[in-house]
Amino acid sequence: MGKILFKEKDLVVPGDVLAEGMDYLPSGGCIREHDKIIANHIGLVSLDNNRFVRVIPLAGKYIPRAGDTVIGEIVDMSFSGWYLNINCPYEASLMVKDVAEFIERDADLAQFYNFGDLVIAKVNKVTRFSNINLTTKGPGLRKITGGKIITIASTKVPRVIGKQGSMVQMLKEKTNCNIVVGQNGIVWIEGKTSDDELMATEAILKIEQESHIDGLTDRMKEFLERKK
Amino acid sequence: MSYTKRNDGRKFDEMRKMEAKLGIIPRADGSAMFKVGDTIAIAAVYGPRELHPKFMQNPERGILRCNYDMTSFSVPERKRPGPSRRSTEISLVTEKALIPVLDLKQFPNAVVDVFIEIIQANSGTRCAGITAASMALAHAGVPMKDLVSAVSVGKVGDKIVIDLDKYEEDYEDGATDIPVAMTGNYDITLLQLDGNVSKDDFLKALELAKKGCSEIDKIQRKTLREFYKGVKNE
Numbered sequence A: 001m002g003k004i005l006f007k008e009k010d011l012v013v014p015g016d017v018l019a020e021g022m023d024y025l026p027s028g029g030c031i032r033e034h035d036k037i038i039a040n041h042i043g044l045v046s047l048d049n050n051r052f053v054r055v056i057p058l059a060g061k062y063i064p065r066a067g068d069t070v071i072g073e074i075v076d077m078s079f080s081g082w083y084l085n086i087n088c089p090y091e092a093s094l095m096v097k098d099v100a101e102f103i104e105r106d107a108d109l110a111q112f113y114n115f116g117d118l119v120i121a122k123v124n125k126v127t128r129f130s131n132i133n134l135t136t137k138g139p140g141l142r143k144i145t146g147g148k149i150i151t152i153a154s155t156k157v158p159r160v161i162g163k164q165g166s167m168v169q170m171l172k173e174k175t176n177c178n179i180v181v182g183q184n185g186i187v188w189i190e191g192k193t194s195d196d197e198l199m200a201t202e203a204i205l206k207i208e209q210e211s212h213i214d215g216l217t218d219r220m221k222e223f224l225e226r227k228k
Numbered sequence B: 001m002s003y004t005k006r007n008d009g010r011k012f013d014e015m016r017k018m019e020a021k022l023g024i025i026p027r028a029d030g031s032a033m034f035k036v037g038d039t040i041a042i043a044a045v046y047g048p049r050e051l052h053p054k055f056m057q058n059p060e061r062g063i064l065r066c067n068y069d070m071t072s073f074s075v076p077e078r079k080r081p082g083p084s085r086r087s088t089e090i091s092l093v094t095e096k097a098l099i100p101v102l103d104l105k106q107f108p109n110a111v112v113d114v115f116i117e118i119i120q121a122n123s124g125t126r127c128a129g130i131t132a133a134s135m136a137l138a139h140a141g142v143p144m145k146d147l148v149s150a151v152s153v154g155k156v157g158d159k160i161v162i163d164l165d166k167y168e169e170d171y172e173d174g175a176t177d178i179p180v181a182m183t184g185n186y187d188i189t190l191l192q193l194d195g196n197v198s199k200d201d202f203l204k205a206l207e208l209a210k211k212g213c214s215e216i217d218k219i220q221r222k223t224l225r226e227f228y229k230g231v232k233n234e
Helices: A154-161 A163-175 A194-210 A216-227 B085-101 B125-139 B199-227
Strands: A017-020 A030-033 A036-039 A043-048 A052-057 A069-077 A081-085 A091-095 A118-126 A132-135 A148-151 A177-181 A186-191 B018-022 B030-036 B039-050 B063-070 B110-120 B148-156 B159-162 B175-183 B188-191
Touching: A017 A052, A030 A052, A069 A091, A069 A186, A091 A118, A118 A186, A148 A194, A154 A163, A154 A177, A154 A194, A163 A177, A163 A194, A163 A216, A177 A194, A186 A194, A194 A216, B018 B125, B018 B199, B030 B125, B039 B125, B063 B085, B063 B125, B085 B110, B085 B125, B085 B148, B085 B175, B085 B188, B110 B125, B125 B148, B125 B175, B125 B199, B148 B199, B159 B199, B175 B199
Parallel strands: A091 A132, B063 B110
Antiparallel strands: A017 A036, A030 A036, A043 A052, A069 A081, A069 A118, A081 A091, A118 A132, A148 A186, A177 A186, B018 B030, B030 B039, B039 B110, B148 B159, B148 B175, B175 B188
16 A cells, blocks of 8 residues: 655655655656655646645746747747747747738738737647647737736746636736736736836736745735735 | 775765756856855756757757866866866767756757856766756756756775765876766766776665765755745645
């Protein structure tokens, strides 16, 4: 009979033995070595169904997954599309056919998105060999004009968004800003005044720093009330 | 004449005082400092990121690139800055010491860059460098199945000692220095030896290295844990 050596939400570092025996299965952030499950990230233990052991990483680069909304910068162009830096190990491609605008044959692609432009896009498909396909077809996906960009650790993005988007919803209401949080850790803030934008920036950086301390939502609420 | 007492008053199986820190370089994806006695190594990790030049890319797995360097002020006599025969060798053995624990299959065509800088040297620099680099890799979130810790053991005069300092390395009656790197399971990933040592002495030294490595491993784990202390998933 196998046994589990850590509790749910325990902090583990690479090399820690999470479980012994063949009753458990590794599912992300850990690997099986003979009859042991070993963590290969720094992270928090999670047990699903009392069978799947997982380590939720606390560090690491953004790894794109299909369906993620990301913000990227155009760094290269070709005949068939654009290449974006989305803060992950590889460049992502945005093909002409995946763009919302109608683009004529032989059109100059720089008219639509030019070097240095920031684009809100959705990850369409990720192939096994790190080909990342983006699309701008969909509500809210477009080129960014105006506003402010900040970068946070991609591992903290779920904290900024909150449960069912509760945190970002609160930020939007209290700061009167339009906020788009990319899964890759790039955040776009657009407010009516620069003071509003500054307040939202401060709040998001505070979340990034203090995300591990209990009662985050209440503290953020208080922080935003005080700033008003 | 036999070597009866160590120069700095340590026991023969006692390490110098150690200290480790994480996240010392904000711009890097992961960074760490490891200090043992007067030897201080800092390591910075960048990546995984796309590898250029393209011909070096490996479509099967990501590669690891290590760079070891000593600052010119790290030694009593000014060291001429820049790469040398020695630093090239150490960069290579560091890479070979770390690659067995890394899992870079998920990152084809990419590279993980490790930069090790020795800012103060009193022997055991490659060991301190490997120890720091292993922590920095964990901090950067590169998938790795274990941590690597390294220590130098050796024979000074007629005694087997751990963690030699510069005085012992240059001991007049002859000294043999053996840098050893091990994973947490005592799998050896680095072992260098030039000099003379009998088989018995060598095995004794290796036992000592095991003890030293497990001590370092504990410090590494403690440092990593403490850095993320209080982190909870809400």
